[in-house]
Amino acid sequence: xxxxxxxxxxxxxxxxxxxxxxxxPNPAIYWFDFLISVTIGWAAFVATLGLPxxxxxxxxxxxxxxxxxxxxxxxxxxxxxxxxGTFGLFRLVxxxxxxxPLMVPSFTYHGVHNDHHKRDIYGTTRDGEYVPFATNKPYxxxxxxxxxxxxPLFFATRFLLLTPLGWLSGNLRxxxxxxxxxxxxxxTYHRPGLARRDDRTWRWQELGAFLYGWTALLLVVFGVxxxxxxxxxxxxxxxxxxxxxxxTLAAHAYRNPGDxxxxxxxxxxxxxxxxxxxxxxxxxAPVGLRYHATHHLFPGMPYHSLGLAHNRLxxxxxxxxxxxxxxxxxxxxxxxxxxxxxxxxxxxxxxxTRR
Numbered sequence: 206x207x208x209x210x211x212x213x214x215x216x217x218x219x220x221x222x223x224x225x226x227x228x229x230p231n232p233a234i235y236w237f238d239f240l241i242s243v244t245i246g247w248a249a250f251v252a253t254l255g256l257p258x259x260x261x262x263x264x265x266x267x268x269x270x271x272x273x274x275x276x277x278x279x280x281x282x283x284x285x286x287x288x289x290g291t292f293g294l295f296r297l298v299x300x301x302x303x304x305x306p307l308m309v310p311s312f313t314y315h316g317v318h319n320d321h322h323k324r325d326i327y328g329t330t331r332d333g334e335y336v337p338f339a340t341n342k343p344y345x346x347x348x349x350x351x352x353x354x355x356x357p358l359f360f361a362t363r364f365l366l367l368t369p370l371g372w373l374s375g376n377l378r379x380x381x382x383x384x385x386x387x388x389x390x391x392x393t394y395h396r397p398g399l400a401r402r403d404d405r406t407w408r409w410q411e412l413g414a415f416l417y418g419w420t421a422l423l424l425v426v427f428g429v430x431x432x433x434x435x436x437x438x439x440x441x442x443x444x445x446x447x448x449x450x451x452x453t454l455a456a457h458a459y460r461n462p463g464d465x466x467x468x469x470x471x472x473x474x475x476x477x478x479x480x481x482x483x484x485x486x487x488x489x490a491p492v493g494l495r496y497h498a499t500h501h502l503f504p505g506m507p508y509h510s511l512g513l514a515h516n517r518l519x520x521x522x523x524x525x526x527x528x529x530x531x532x533x534x535x536x537x538x539x540x541x542x543x544x545x546x547x548x549x550x551x552x553x554x555x556x557x558t559r560r
Contacts (some may be wrong), residue, residue: 212470215527218500223521224514230287230507235295238509239280243303246273255435267437271444276491278445279302281388283492284311285318300410305417306359307442312407314388319402322504327472328461333389333396338459339546346547349390350450357442359385364414365422390453404497452490454496455479455539460546466538469502470527476501477539478515478532489536498531 249270373379493508
């Protein structure tokens with residue numbers, strides 16, 4: 206039985222009824238979680254600079270900084286799903302103390318990710334967050350992970366150098382918007398023109414990242430902060446992008462070669478839940494992202510409700526067999542399954558080229 210045939214039997218209406226009370230976000234949880242994460246992250250960042258080089262203490266501080274800021278950064282995923290016009294102060298604060306200093310303002314994900322959830326875009330060549338790894342050769346999985354090493358420099362260049370050039374040329378600004386303004390995994394992705402789905406404050410966010418970046422550079426030049434800060438910034442950003450690359454690979458089965466639309470149940474069965482354990486799993490899949498398949502069933506559900514929704518569906522669905530098909534036991538299990546599919550799938554020889 207194909208995935209399409211299976212999806213026809215998915216109890217979607219029953220699932221919606223079971224979790225309909227879990228759709229309201231709790232601002233207190235958002236603020237507390239984010240502020241604790243970002244405070245620990247930057248405090249450990251500063252501590253790393255002051256500790257003896259290559260000491261155990263410095264290594265520990267670096268890892269704490271990287272993992273805490275990684276959790277803080279991934280709140281950008283929540284920002285794309287929060288109802289337009291809500292959480293305005295939270296969005297501003299997130300950009301000021303997380304998005305701008307790490308060169309990933311929220312507009313780089315807003316819109317792009319919303320498209321990822323549309324039935325006529327998910328898994329197709331227009332989906333910047335989807336590459337059919339399972340229908341391509343395995344080396345593309347390795348290449349994707351290795352790209353994390355250059356992404357911090359890419360985004361730094363985009364906001365420090367390309368931003369002012371875009372102010373001087375409308376054509377260049379359009380090119381920058383299309384090819385250098387999106388957090389995606391598909392390097393061939395062309396971002397569509399500005400639309401309602403996009404954050405209308407993107408120009409101010411672009412300016413904010415530009416000012417933060419150049420301020421940091423000038424502080425180093427004039428000796429206010431040590432030059433090692435720039436190296437540490439790169440290493441922390443590299444760790445964040447690397448963690449996110451593994452998480453992204455574990456988020457989907459990536460079996461759609463890009464040539465057809467997928468229903469909501471099909472999207473779910475092409476996505477992955479990794480409940481794992483409550484300590485290790487949230488380190489690499491924070492902010493509810495270990496329940497990524499459940500998230501694709503209910504994109505508007507806040508991250509703090511996904512675990513409860515998952516457990517409720519496992520226990521209360523009249524037939525949970527299809528729901529459990531999206532579950533992997535661990536990150537290793539999810540990655541091994543993707544690698545196995547890529548290594549053995551004959552469909553890769555006819556997979557269409559992504560634009």
